Amino acid sequence: MSYNEDTTPAVCEKCLGDNPYVEMTRERNGARCKTCTRPFTVFSWTPKRSGRPKKTVICLTCARARNCCQSCMLDLSLGIDLQTRDQLLKMAGGAGTDVLPDAIVHDARNVVSRIYNANQLDRKFKREDESGSIMSSGERAKLLLAKISELTDGKKREEQNKTEKKTRKTQKQDKRGAKLNKKELLHLCKGLPFKSGLQEPPKNGDIRSFFLFGVNDHVANYDIEEYFDALNKQGDSRQKIVESVFLNTRARFGYVRFSSREVANKMANEVFKRYASVRREPIDNEYKKPCVIVVRNDVPIRVCWATGTANTGSEYTKKELYAISSVVRMQMVKLAREDEKPGKRKIAEVDKKAESGVKKVKKHRTSKKKGEGMVYKTLSSSFEL
Numbered sequence: 001m002s003y004n005e006d007t008t009p010a011v012c013e014k015c016l017g018d019n020p021y022v023e024m025t026r027e028r029n030g031a032r033c034k035t036c037t038r039p040f041t042v043f044s045w046t047p048k049r050s051g052r053p054k055k056t057v058i059c060l061t062c063a064r065a066r067n068c069c070q071s072c073m074l075d076l077s078l079g080i081d082l083q084t085r086d087q088l089l090k091m092a093g094g095a096g097t098d099v100l101p102d103a104i105v106h107d108a109r110n111v112v113s114r115i116y117n118a119n120q121l122d123r124k125f126k127r128e129d130e131s132g133s134i135m136s137s138g139e140r141a142k143l144l145l146a147k148i149s150e151l152t153d154g155k156k157r158e159e160q161n162k163t164e165k166k167t168r169k170t171q172k173q174d175k176r177g178a179k180l181n182k183k184e185l186l187h188l189c190k191g192l193p194f195k196s197g198l199q200e201p202p203k204n205g206d207i208r209s210f211f212l213f214g215v216n217d218h219v220a221n222y223d224i225e226e227y228f229d230a231l232n233k234q235g236d237s238r239q240k241i242v243e244s245v246f247l248n249t250r251a252r253f254g255y256v257r258f259s260s261r262e263v264a265n266k267m268a269n270e271v272f273k274r275y276a277s278v279r280r281e282p283i284d285n286e287y288k289k290p291c292v293i294v295v296r297n298d299v300p301i302r303v304c305w306a307t308g309t310a311n312t313g314s315e316y317t318k319k320e321l322y323a324i325s326s327v328v329r330m331q332m333v334k335l336a337r338e339d340e341k342p343g344k345r346k347i348a349e350v351d352k353k354a355e356s357g358v359k360k361v362k363k364h365r366t367s368k369k370k371g372e373g374m375v376y377k378t379l380s381s382s383f384e385l
Contacts, residue, residue: 009043009056012069012076017047033059035066036118037111043070061122185327188320192253194331196304197288198268208264209306213253213290213328216299221245223295224256231270241267251321252328255306271303279339289335302335 009024016022022045030042040059047054056070063070068082075085193211201207212224225242232241240259247254258264275291276283290302316324 010063035062211306251324
């Protein structure tokens, strides 16, 4: 036989157990190998004192050829069954026959062929041991893991790319569907008060809500609550300010409902004062546009009185919500441009009034007698009346 007294089994750590000192019994030619049917040295041991004893069931040559444990016959590198490992290697590119040459023994038709092929493998492993060209278990594990990880990473990338393409496609379709005509947009935004302000409270005394627009995904409900609670520092800290907050980030609008109408009026005055103090040019009480508040994450939001009941947006479709968000974006840009240079509009209004006054004076002057204050010129400079 090719085995000597120094032969040690190829056994995985799970079969050996946690004890670093394991007592083994060796029986030379104690059983036939289940793969090549040759007699081999059987090792038996007990991993735990009260556990069941274990033993080797295949020879060392077949174990090295299949890179598996002699006892449980699982892969030494990955700890999985051999059939799953071979399928993974085939999926990774069909490689692995050079690394794990077990098929020449396992696929033999008769016992003689199995014994002959096993002897050939035994001689091959001896030559590799002498030359030092055999691959260690760690290197073999790295090779197997690299192939399997390449396969799994490629599939993950393909799935991620597919999902990203689907999401981009749906977003493009939703944005394309958001292009509605003017009548449809007016109908959608009919109940949204984009042009109201805070200085003129609604006549209906039951209304105690503000309309917010310009919100995004970075704004949460508690950000709105904390902002209005901070405005009530001078008042009673135990008083409840905000009753509820609703935000529709897809449509970029929302509502904040206060505990009472008195609190809503107070918050309207506080917001208007704060907005007037930070503007470059002063504004008076006739300012009828939505004011600006800046919440956490430096997100500017326009605030005005709500004209009716809060619209949650549940009756809108996904495309209609995208359409409303585009309207909100345009309103934010429009109001920002109007508030950026308010002095030019006032100057233009004064100029128009001045021009109208000049025209009236000219009309009054033309009512004088004919010939007074008039000078006529001819085409030539040599003659003048």
